[in-house]
Amino acid sequence: MVDDPLTVSPDPNSKLVGRAQGVYGSADKNELGLVMVMNFAFLEGKYNGSTLNLLGRNAVFSTVREMAIVGGTGVFRFARGYAQAKTYKIDRLVAVVEYNVYVMHY
Numbered sequence: 001m002v003d004d005p006l007t008v009s010p011d012p013n014s015k016l017v018g019r020a021q022g023v024y025g026s027a028d029k030n031e032l033g034l035v036m037v038m039n040f041a042f043l044e045g046k047y048n049g050s051t052l053n054l055l056g057r058n059a060v061f062s063t064v065r066e067m068a069i070v071g072g073t074g075v076f077r078f079a080r081g082y083a084q085a086k087t088y089k090i091d092r093l094v095a096v097v098e099y100n101v102y103v104m105h106y
Contacts, residue, residue: 006040010088010096018042024058032060036067040101042074050074052101054083069103079105 006018022038040052051074056067065085072079081103088096 002038006042010098012096015044017044018047022054027057028059034058034060040099047075050076052076052079052083052103058085060087069101072103072105076103076105079103 001023002020004020005012005016006020007014007016019041020038021041022036024034024036024038027033027035034057036054036056036058038054040054042048042050051072052069053071054067055070058065058067063086067083067085069079069081069083081101083099083101086098086100088098090096
């Protein structure tokens with residue numbers, strides 16, 4: 001289970017704009033590959049109260065990982081697209097991951 005901060009920059013003290021909430025589990029016998037089911041729940045600005053729903057495989061040690069945006073709520077109702085994840089920093093068991101998200105919505 002995850003409930004991690006979404007901030008405007010990799011600095012953990014930067015402005016909080018939402019939460020990354022969901023679950024992930026091991027999905028690969030040969031490498032560290034995860035299945036990700038996550039919601040980006042926005043708490044600030046024009047996206048306040050809206051979510052984006054992410055689903056896909058995360059090959060953790062790949063430089064850039066791509067996962068599907070399969071839906072959303074609020075401003076992002078009927079969202080479709082993709083997210084690219086890139087690890088910014090790992091410090092012991094804490095990882096800072098940058099997500100670039102590209103969506104179409106109504």
